[in-house]
Amino acid sequence: xxxxxxxxxxxxxxxxxxxxxxxxxxxxxxxxxxxxxxxxxxxxxxxxxxxxxxxxxxxxxxxxxxxxxxxxxxxxxxxxxxxxxxxxxxxxxxxxxxxxxxxxxxxxxxxxxxxxxxxxxxxxxxxxxxxxxxxxx
Amino acid sequence: xxxxxxxxxxxxxxxxxxxxxxxxxxxxxxxxxxxxxxxxxxxxxxxxxxxxxxxxxxxxxxxxxxxxxxxxxxxxxxxxxxxxxxxxxxxxxxx
Numbered sequence: 045x046x047x048x049x050x051x052x053x054x055x056x057x058x059x060x061x062x063x064x065x066x067x068x069x070x071x072x073x074x075x076x077x078x079x080x081x082x083x084x085x086x087x088x089x090x091x092x093x094x095x096x097x098x099x100x101x102x103x104x105x106x107x108x109x110x111x112x113x114x115x116x117x118x119x120x121x122x123x124x125x126x127x128x129x130x131x132x133x134x135x136x137x138x139x140x141x142x143x144x145x146x147x148x149x150x151x152x153x154x155x156x157x158x159x160x161x162x163x164x165x166x167x168x169x170x171x172x173x174x175x176x177x178x179x180x181x
Numbered sequence: 182x183x184x185x186x187x188x189x190x191x192x193x194x195x196x197x198x199x200x201x202x203x204x205x206x207x208x209x210x211x212x213x214x215x216x217x218x219x220x221x222x223x224x225x226x227x228x229x230x231x232x233x234x235x236x237x238x239x240x241x242x243x244x245x246x247x248x249x250x251x252x253x254x255x256x257x258x259x260x261x262x263x264x265x266x267x268x269x270x271x272x273x274x275x276x
Binding site for chain 2 (some may be wrong): 103104106107108109110111112115131133134135136139
């Protein structure tokens with residue numbers, strides 16, 4: 045299954061992201077969260093950085109889904125794959141990182157929000173892996 | 182073929198690579214398939230992305246056919262018809 049919703053933007057079963065919103069409201073580095081549409085948010089950090097965040101439930105989010113997202117919503121800063129049973133590919137994580145777009149699950153994004161630039165946040169493991177592979181970071 | 186509504190038709194679209202051209206072709210194919218099979222859930226993965234996730238193995242996906250960029254409309258129509266035929270057989274079997 046691609047996602048619950050048959051149409052873009054692959055909304056959750058309930059058509060909302062309460063769990064994501066609750067986690068954002070709890071985060072110490074988040075000043076405000078504004079819902080633009082059911083799956084699109086602006087997260088304002090305490091340093092007044094604004095992040096355009098797309099949240100989706102897509103069974104396997106790959107590069108084609110990324111281009112489809114941009115085609116439908118324009119450029120975004122962060123893409124969150126919100127369900128535990130959904131995932132993203134290594135390619136989309138790395139290619140989006142190079143473009144300055146962060147692709148995370150909710151837990152990963154909670155960690156990224158503490159970084160100076162959440163869009164370019166990599167875990168220690170990711171940094172090591174990319175270095176081992178000879179990839180630019 | 183008229184547009185037909187189904188439940189639980191999951192389709193995996195595998196495209197060549199992660200460059201924008203290949204992804205655009207996959208997105209175009211997805212749109213064309215969804216016009217014909219409204220309730221299809223379509224996952225798009227490049228060859229390498231599929232390998233990484235072992236999607237075919239995990240989902241026990243069956244090969245339906247190839248879509249060429251030069252004959253996309255015709256190929257999508259053929260594939261959609263093939264899916265319709267197979268789906269009707271399955272429905273008959275379980276009715």
